[in-house]
Amino acid sequence: GESVGLHLPTLSVQEGDNSIINCAYSNSASDYFIWYKQESGKGPQFIIDIRSNMDKRQGQRVTVLLNKTVKHLSLQIAATQPGDSAVYFCAETPYSSASKIIFGSGTRLSIRP
Amino acid sequence: DADVTQTPRNRITKTGKRIMLECSQTKGHDRMYWYRQDPGLGLQLIYYSFDVKDINKGEISDGYSVSRQAQAKFSLSLESAIPNQTALYFCATSDSRQGWSNEQFFGPGTRLTVL
Numbered sequence: 001g002e003s004v005g006l007h008l009p010t011l012s013v014q015e016g017d018n019s020i021i022n023c024a025y026s027n028s029a030s031d032y033f034i035w036y037k038q039e040s041g042k043g044p045q046f047i048i049d050i051r052s053n054m055d056k057r058q059g060q061r062v063t064v065l066l067n068k069t070v071k072h073l074s075l076q077i078a079a080t081q082p083g084d085s086a087v088y089f090c091a092e093t094p095y096s097s098a099s100k101i102i103f104g105s106g107t108r109l110s111i112r113p
Numbered sequence: 114d115a116d117v118t119q120t121p122r123n124r125i126t127k128t129g130k131r132i133m134l135e136c137s138q139t140k141g142h143d144r145m146y147w148y149r150q151d152p153g154l155g156l157q158l159i160y161y162s163f164d165v166k167d168i169n170k171g172e173i174s175d176g177y178s179v180s181r182q183a184q185a186k187f188s189l190s191l192e193s194a195i196p197n198q199t200a201l202y203f204c205a206t207s208d209s210r211q212g213w214s215n216e217q218f219f220g221p222g223t224r225l226t227v228l
Contacts, residue, residue, distance in 0.1 A: 032215060043117075043203050043219030044156070051213060089155050093215065101215075103155030 010108045019077040021107050023090035026071060030092040030102075035064060035075045038106070039086045047075070047088075082111050116140045117220035119204050125226045132191040134223050136204030145187040146205040146217065147171075147179060156203065162187055163209065194227040201225075 013019045025033070031052035036044035050057045050064045050073075057064050063076040073090055087106040120135045136145065143164050148156040158171030160179040168179060176198060180188045191198055201224050205217040 032213070034215070041221075043205075043222050044217075045219070046216045049214055049216065091155075101158055103157070105153065105155050 009105070010110070012110045012112055013080050014112050015080060015082060017080055019075075019080045019084065019109055021075045021077075021088050021090075021109065023073040023075075023104055024071060025073065025090075025092045025102075027092060027102070028071070029094055032093050033064070033066060033073050034091045034093075035062075035073075036089045036091065036103075037084075037086045038089065044089060077109075080109075080111055082113075085109060085111050117204060117206055117218055119202075119220040119223050121223060122221065123224045125228065126194055127228050128195055130194050130227075132194050132225065134189045134202055134204075134225070136187045136189070136220060138185050138204075138206045138218075138220075140206055140208070140218060141184075142206035142208045142218070143184060144207045144209055145181065146207075147177075147187065147189045148203045148205065149173060150201040150203060150222075159189065159202075191225075194225075196227045199225060199227045 034049040035047040037047050038044045048057060048059045048062050048064050050066050052068060055066050061078045065074045075088060077084055087108050089103050089106045091101055091103045093101040117138045126132055146161045147159040149159055150156050157173050159173055159177050160171055162168050162181045165181050165184055178190045201222050203222050204220040207215055207217045
């Protein structure tokens, strides 16, 4: 069946270090992937997205890597800051179909001072 | 995101009551969505609308209905609330003109408790 899973439900990182959050997907038809950040008490906030014809995309302090061979997606956050503390969700979709957006259950990222 | 507002922010109701959750946006986006989030889980799509005359069911539409009163307004109704509809509800918007990206902008959420 279709699923978007996360390898680790929680991740603790030293402030200033890089964070890597992983995500596995099972639907080969998915061609668009999104990372969202959700801070406590707030709605999800878009971080970065990537299409299946890419293997890497960079934003400000964030990089998303896509490995279609093993159906794996990762979010890298450089120089992690206290403000990065949140739950991070990956989501997949055939971009032409909003009805097939599938969200993972999330990884909670905590920052050690 | 202040451009997407939801009312009420919190609501406690009883089983069998009719509840309406409102969503308004000033972003000028044509697409709007309603999601449900249960504790420790991701979001599940309830309904979505690509324009005022377009309404589509998501993966968990049973027990819910929606109304797109205008491009800027999208309401979610629970005709007869039940306890397992206790959850956090999010409205989101997106712009069909943003090319291949399907970035969605979320409201702050409505916490609904059904007793």
